[in-house]
Amino acid sequence: MTETQHLRENAVVPEKETLDCSGLLCPLPVYQAALVLNRLTAGDRLRLITTDPGALRDVPAMARQRGDTLHSVVEEEGRQVFILEKGGTS
Amino acid sequence: MTLTRTNPVSEAVSEPARRRRIALVASKGTLDQAYPPLILASTAVSLGWEAGIYFTFYGLDILHKDRFEKLKVASLANPSGPIQLPNVLGVVPGATAAATKVMRNWMSNSNMPTVPEFLDMVRDSGVHLFACATTMGVMGVEAEDLVEGADIAGAAAFLDYAADADVTLFV
Numbered sequence: 001m002t003e004t005q006h007l008r009e010n011a012v013v014p015e016k017e018t019l020d021c022s023g024l025l026c027p028l029p030v031y032q033a034a035l036v037l038n039r040l041t042a043g044d045r046l047r048l049i050t051t052d053p054g055a056l057r058d059v060p061a062m063a064r065q066r067g068d069t070l071h072s073v074v075e076e077e078g079r080q081v082f083i084l085e086k087g088g089t090s
Numbered sequence: 091m092t093l094t095r096t097n098p099v100s101e102a103v104s105e106p107a108r109r110r111r112i113a114l115v116a117s118k119g120t121l122d123q124a125y126p127p128l129i130l131a132s133t134a135v136s137l138g139w140e141a142g143i144y145f146t147f148y149g150l151d152i153l154h155k156d157r158f159e160k161l162k163v164a165s166l167a168n169p170s171g172p173i174q175l176p177n178v179l180g181v182v183p184g185a186t187a188a189a190t191k192v193m194r195n196w197m198s199n200s201n202m203p204t205v206p207e208f209l210d211m212v213r214d215s216g217v218h219l220f221a222c223a224t225t226m227g228v229m230g231v232e233a234e235d236l237v238e239g240a241d242i243a244g245a246a247a248f249l250d251y252a253a254d255a256d257v258t259l260f261v
Contacts, residue, residue, distance in 0.1 A: 025202065027132045028202075030136045030137075031136045031211065031215075034137070034138075035136075035215075061137075062136065065110075065137035065138060065139070066138045
């Protein structure tokens with residue numbers, strides 16, 4: 001997915017919050033993302049930024065385990081940008 | 091007498107899904123071995139799981155208020171340690187302190203929490219902290235020596251918790 005496609009796809013639903021976990025290693029990106037997701041409402045979106053290469057495997061796993069939805073991942077200049085949506089019923 | 095099913099719909103409602111659970115044993119009291127159970131437990135609760143750690147033998151130092159800031163990395167018989175010395179030099183005074191300092195710097199430069207900070211993280215996120223009662227008796231550790239929230243328990247209590255776990259690991 002290109003950045004343009006990514007922006008278009010996600011323009012419809014704005015992210016409720018952005019969390020920048022640049023420079024943090026496992027488990028901190030997942031731990032901090034979970035703290036934010038826990039206080040969001042079902043359907044809210046979180047934009048998560050990471051630089052840990054392990055996050056490419058960890059964030060999809062986290063979403064699967066929690067029942068959240070991972071809408072997109074973009075890799076750009078040594079970082080990854082994830083768009084997550086909190087699952088469950090609001 | 092006729093038995094009538096008054097509410098067959100409610101009988102079909104399934105139980106809510108049980109949360110997954112991880113049960114960890116932390117048996118080592120060195121700085122390098124303190125991190126893995128704390129990392130796994132903090133990750134597990136982030137995934138929505140229940141998590142418990144049974145701190146036993148030297149691992150109890152991780153819960154010990156006077157010791158958890160002073161955990162060390164062995165310079166002897168630790169071929170993967172931060173300072174790789176032949177064993178004959180690993181006994182040199184200061185070698186353990188040097189290896190410990192290097193690992194502390196690694197962690198700090200990587201923005202990793204210290205062990206006390208990590209302990210706060212896991213406790214605040216609901217990780218169950220079991221303190222091995224036998225270790226306390228053997229090593230003369232008192233309840234007030236341990237961090238707040240430690241649950242003093244024996245093996246039976248931990249196994250009762252672990253029996254319902256989906257993942258169990260010994261560190």
